[in-house]
Amino acid sequence: MTDSAHSARSPDGYRRSPVGGPVIRSDIVDVYIFRRGLSAPIEFLQLLRAAEPLKDTWQPLMGHIEAGETAVQTAMREMREEVGLAPGAPALRGLWALEQVHPYFVARIDCIVLSPRFAAEAAPGWEPVLNHEHSAHRWIDSATRDLAFMWPGQRLAVEEILRELILPDSPAHERMLIPPVRSGQRA
Secondary structure, X not given: OOHHHHXXXXXXXXXXXOOXXXXXXXXXXXXXXXXXXXXXXEEEEEEEEOOOOOOOOEEOEEEEOOOOOOHHHHHHHHHXXXXXXXXXXXXXXXXXXXXXXXXXXXXXXXXXXXXXXXEEEXXXXXXOOOOOOEEEEEEEEXXXXXXXXXXXXXXXXXXXXXXXXXXXXXXXXXXXXXXXXXXXXXX
């Protein structure tokens, strides 16, 4: 250990300020779009990424927060841009903030990402209109979700949605709903 690193420690042995380590960022959101009742009770939308870094993988809707945006504004913008699901449109039944933030490490850029997650309910029969970021889409039956979502954090988000949000009498259903996008409301 160098003298400068050693001197950065307090008498109790802890460093009060980091001298290195990965960057921590929270500028990416995940949106898990689901619908009820066509071929399964609950289906989740997955998008086939067309470009790197996740080219040719099936993912939920994901996007970067732009300057001056909140995480909620980003989720709404990304839904509109990437799949044509606009806030206030009849096809959007509700948008909820999930409680758990998705933490993950990206070794290639030495970065820890803390990604706010959202759930969006689309009307039965709604189909996405994809932009250039995706080459295909598919609906995943909630019963086969463990095989379809590649990351453990994604599977946990789906579990939270199924356990806490889809039942109207769940305490989280109303508490986590993001106004003004309410069931049946039009902008």
